[in-house]
Amino acid sequence: MLTLYVDQERWQAHLDSVVATVPGLVPVAKGNGYGFGVPRLAELAQDLGADTLAVGTYAEVPAALEHFGGDVLVLTPWRPFEVRASYSGRLVHTVGRTEDLDGLATASRDTDPDAGGRARVVLELMTSMKRHGFTPAGLRAAADHLAGVTVEGFALHLPMSHGSHLGEVERAITDLVASGIDTRRLYVSHLTDGELAALAASYPDFEVRPRIGTRLWLGDRGALRVKATVLDVHEVERGDVFGYRGRSAPKHGHLLIVSGGTAHGIGLEAPTGGATMRDRAARVAKGGLDAAGFVRSPFTVGGKQRLFAEPPHMQASMLFLPAGAPVPVVGQEVDVQVRFTTTTFDQISLV
Secondary structure, eight states: OEEEEEOHHHHHHHHHHHHHHSTTOEEBOOTTGGGTOHHHHHHHHHHTTOSEEEESSGGGHHHHHHHOOSEEEEOSOOOTTOTTOOOOTTEEEEEOSHHHHHHHHHHHHHHOGGGTSOEEEEEEBOOTTOSSOBOHHHHHHHGGGOTTEEEEEEEEEOOOOSSOOHHHHHHHHHHHHHHTOOOOEEEEESOOHHHHHHHHHHOTTSEEEEEESHHHHHSOGGGEEEEEEEEEEEEEOTTOEETTTTEEOSSSEEEEEEEOOGGGTTTOOOOOOOOSHHHHHHHHHHHHHHHHTOEEEEEEETTEEEEESSSOOSSEEEEEEETTSOOOOTTOEEEEOOOGGGOOOSEEEEO
């Protein structure tokens, strides 16, 4: 078993603290639900008193609508090929192109006339992320294509780089006002508490709604522990052949077979830009380990991160423990460091 243990009391205290600190919070539950699953986070968002839940894609909408009673905001912009789109009256679409305003209005009217025939939308502006959204000129043009939709607000998805985003947000607000579109609700991502407070003070006529996922669900890592079960232990001598690829043991020690493989997200890694010299040096060092056939695993045994004996399997991983290292027994659990947004757990245990 690859198990996520949650200190329920500590985690709940953290969730309550974030809700109390961030007015207008919109919880985000997308992808694998930050390791917890979208249904579980949807129910938690309901318990936290949220009136809106943000999801990443339309594939996540059904689970969100089933487990959350408020509005569900889809962060990925609507496109005409999105055949899984639901047109529930509780669904709020993100739109960043003029042609999609017209297409969404038609699709909503034809698919679910009982919903009032008007899709609810958030208009996303292009930011320095350069991912989705209207340019200032495009937003002004969009003002003539709103007859078939109900505008719930604007959205800004900002980068996570260092430094203040206030200047960019203030310029965007100027563009919003210049568009003449009659809404003063603004959904934002990746602003600090200080930046949110400054916006509230400078623009009291705007309702700022921060969309927060990682900080909310994973902000207190001390409340979360991941453990893998030891499935088997084998003593090996130098030169003994093992594994799918017939590798040889480098010296006397033990092979440890533990729960957690590529199907769980173990051994998978997102690309990194290597923003600092330290980051780049670490990548070079890791590349040297890879070339030599020694790759550090995320599993900790006897207080040390152990090496993969070979690349992780689909459901389990094989580790090498050198002679002298403490050898756990079958059924014992060992600690694992994981990236929660790419990990699927066999079970979640509240303790």
